[in-house]
Every structure is written in C-alpha cells, then in structure tokens.
Amino acid sequence: MGKVKYYFDTESLAYRKIKPKKGRNLGFAALFLLASALFGFLCFFVLSNSKYFETPKDKIQARQIENLKLNYTILNQKINELDEVLANVQERDKNIYKVYFNATLSKIEKDSINSKITFKELLKLNNEQIIEKTNGRVSQISEELANQSKSLDEILNLAKKKEKFLSSIPAIQPVKNEHLKHMASGFGYRSDPFTKARKMHKGMDFTSPTGTPVYATGDGVVRRADAGASGFGNHIVITHGFGYETLYAHLSRYNCRPGKRVKRGDVIGFVGSTGRSQAPHLHYEVHKGGKVANPINFYYGDISAVEYTAIAKLATQENQSLD
Structure with a gap:
C-alpha cells in the first residue's frame, strides 16, 4: 500500500488524511495502457518480420521466389549456350560466304547483338522485369536463328546455282582424244x-x-x-x-x-x-x-x-x- 499522507486542519486544529485525486489516477492508468499498447505493437512487428515466425503463406511465397530464381538461372544458362552455338554457326556461315561464294554477310547478321543478363543484375529486378528480360532474350535468339536459317537457305541456293553453272559449261572434248x-x-x-x-x-x-x-x-x-x-x-x-x-x-x-x-x-x-x-x-x-x-x-x-x-x-x- 502507498504511504498515508496527512495535513493539519487549522479550523479543527487536527490532522486529517489527504485523499488522492481521481484525475491523477486516471492519468496513470492511461499512461500504462499506452505503454502496454506500444510494447505489444513492437513485439508484433519484430515477430512478424522474423523468419522463425513466418506464416504458411509466407513460406510458400518464399519457396516460389527461390524456384523462380533457380529456374531463371538454368534458363539463362541454356540461352547462353544457344548463343555460343549460334555464334559458331554464324562464323562457319561467314567463312562459307567469303571463301566459296565471294559474298558478304547481310547487315542483320553484322548488327546481331549478344546482350546477356547476369545473376547479379537479376537480383536487382522484380518478377515482371525478369520475365520481360527473359522474353526479350528468347525473342532475340529466335530472330537470329530465323535469320541464320534464311542465310543457310541462301548458301544452299548459291551452291545449287554454282553447281548447275559448273556442270553446264562445255568443259570436255566432244570425242575421245x-x-x-x-x-x-x-x-x-x-x-x-x-x-x-x-x-x-x-x-x-x-x-x-x-x-x-x-x-x-x-x-x-x-x-x-x-x-x-x-x-x-x-x-x-x-x-x-x-x-x-x-x-x-x-x-x-x-x-x-x-x-x-x-x-x-x-x-x-x-x-x-x-x-x-x-x-x-x-x-x-x-x-x-x-x-x-x-x-x-x-x-x-x-x-x-x-x-x-x-x-x-x-x-x-x-x-x-x-x-
């Protein structure tokens, strides 16, 4: 219990107890409730952001994000491998054009851009940007493969024409001599x-x-x-x-x-x-x-x-x- 306090009443010439004021007690009560609420909010904030207290939904989303990163890494690796294969085909194509047909590559092939995205850059992107980047790379490789296919068709046509030309020239004697x-x-x-x-x-x-x-x-x-x-x-x-x-x-x-x-x-x-x-x-x-x-x-x-x-x-x- 709190200490009882007295005051001297000059009229009755006697000591009387001091009664506590109701407003002061209400102030203490309100301050206590406010502190309790603030403490409870801080505890909730800390617990809700801790990986040890993730909800099932949070865990599912986290797994989806990790799977997305892994799948993109694999996809990007495959795209890079396709880039290397395409580069080798283009190099052979260029040599065939130059050495055998005295022809030059088209401007599309010369301007072909090998734009790649690294995993570090991936971490800076959100899901929509990752999808956009991936679709962009796939579209670019598809276009380059289409151009390469067209180029190889042109080589085939050149070869057929040159073969026909060479076989048409009157290149032997008309009788055994x-x-x-x-x-x-x-x-x-x-x-x-x-x-x-x-x-x-x-x-x-x-x-x-x-x-x-x-x-x-x-x-x-x-x-x-x-x-x-x-x-x-x-x-x-x-x-x-x-x-x-x-x-x-x-x-x-x-x-x-x-x-x-x-x-x-x-x-x-x-x-x-x-x-x-x-x-x-x-x-x-x-x-x-x-x-x-x-x-x-x-x-x-x-x-x-x-x-x-x-x-x-x-x-x-x-x-x-x-x-």
Whole structure:
C-alpha cells in the first residue's frame, strides 16, 4: 500500500488524511495502457518480420521466389549456350560466304547483338522485369536463328546455282582424244577444203572414224537434231543455259532428240561425213552469249595442263579445215 499522507486542519486544529485525486489516477492508468499498447505493437512487428515466425503463406511465397530464381538461372544458362552455338554457326556461315561464294554477310547478321543478363543484375529486378528480360532474350535468339536459317537457305541456293553453272559449261572434248591424235583443225582463219580460200573457221575439227561416239560437253537440253542448217549435215545443238550453246556437225546418226535433257559425257550422236565435209570428222563449236568462242578455252575438265598446252599449240597452226 502507498504511504498515508496527512495535513493539519487549522479550523479543527487536527490532522486529517489527504485523499488522492481521481484525475491523477486516471492519468496513470492511461499512461500504462499506452505503454502496454506500444510494447505489444513492437513485439508484433519484430515477430512478424522474423523468419522463425513466418506464416504458411509466407513460406510458400518464399519457396516460389527461390524456384523462380533457380529456374531463371538454368534458363539463362541454356540461352547462353544457344548463343555460343549460334555464334559458331554464324562464323562457319561467314567463312562459307567469303571463301566459296565471294559474298558478304547481310547487315542483320553484322548488327546481331549478344546482350546477356547476369545473376547479379537479376537480383536487382522484380518478377515482371525478369520475365520481360527473359522474353526479350528468347525473342532475340529466335530472330537470329530465323535469320541464320534464311542465310543457310541462301548458301544452299548459291551452291545449287554454282553447281548447275559448273556442270553446264562445255568443259570436255566432244570425242575421245587420247594422245591428242584427233585434232585436225583449230579455231580461226583456215583454208577452205573446197575453194582453197582463206576464211574464218568457227570451231574445231576432230578426225575420227565414222561411228565414233560424240559426247555432250556439258549439261543442257537438245535444241535441235536435224540436217536443216546449210553445210552442217546431220547436226545437234545443245542449249546449256547461262548463255552457252554447243554445235556438233557432220554426224552419221543421232542418239538424242530435240527437248531431251542430257548430262556432260552422254553419247548424243556418232561421227560421220554428212553435209559439206571432206572426210569423216566432227566439227564442234561453242557459242557464248550468241557469239562464237574458241573451244580450246573450255577444255579444262578432261585434260592436264601439259595436254592443254600441246593441244593449244596444235590448234594455232593454220592449215586446211575439213569443212
């Protein structure tokens, strides 16, 4: 109990007890309640923010966040691996373009940006930003892969065109010419066998017995196989594409018909002496862009450099042609 206090009453000349005031007691009570409430709030704040007092919902959310970080780390690692694979493919693609096709890469491939996000940067982002960044990287790689696929398609088309071009060039001799024994007359001015006048000989003559096989010198389509042209007798014209045509004249018979597609090395006819011809032989011409060309410049598919030098020397000798 509290100490009892007295005061001296001058009227009654006696000591009387001092009664405590009600307002003061109420003030103490209010102060006590306020302190108790503040203490309770601080305890609640501390406990609610402690991992030892997490609610089940808080624990589920925490696990979801950790799983999200882990999944993103794995996803980002896979994206980086795809980046490396894509970079290797682009490097090989660039080398193929440069070395084999003398072509350059497109601007899209040159401007391709390899933007990556690290785990440290990940910690600074919220969930929406993480999703946005991830979608951005996936979209970028998808676009680059689409561009790379288009680039590889272009390479394939270039390869097909180049392969077709190389196979279409008249690159072999039209008859078997072992030891170069069948070269009779070359391209250029020669003496006419009938008039003895000097005139332009627009092809090469190969002497061979009647019935010797004649070969297509490049891939193409037979445009004509008849005896309609003056002086050529039975002859064949093959259109090779890319501006090339070849003529095979004075044949004894045909082994093809107009419209037939032939390959280099196919037997298309046989040597003869039809038309304006002095003896069995094959008259062979090459046309490029509508103009006659010297066939000697195209014999790189079946002879060596030494043989080419020898046949070129024979072809320059001005003699009498056979037609």
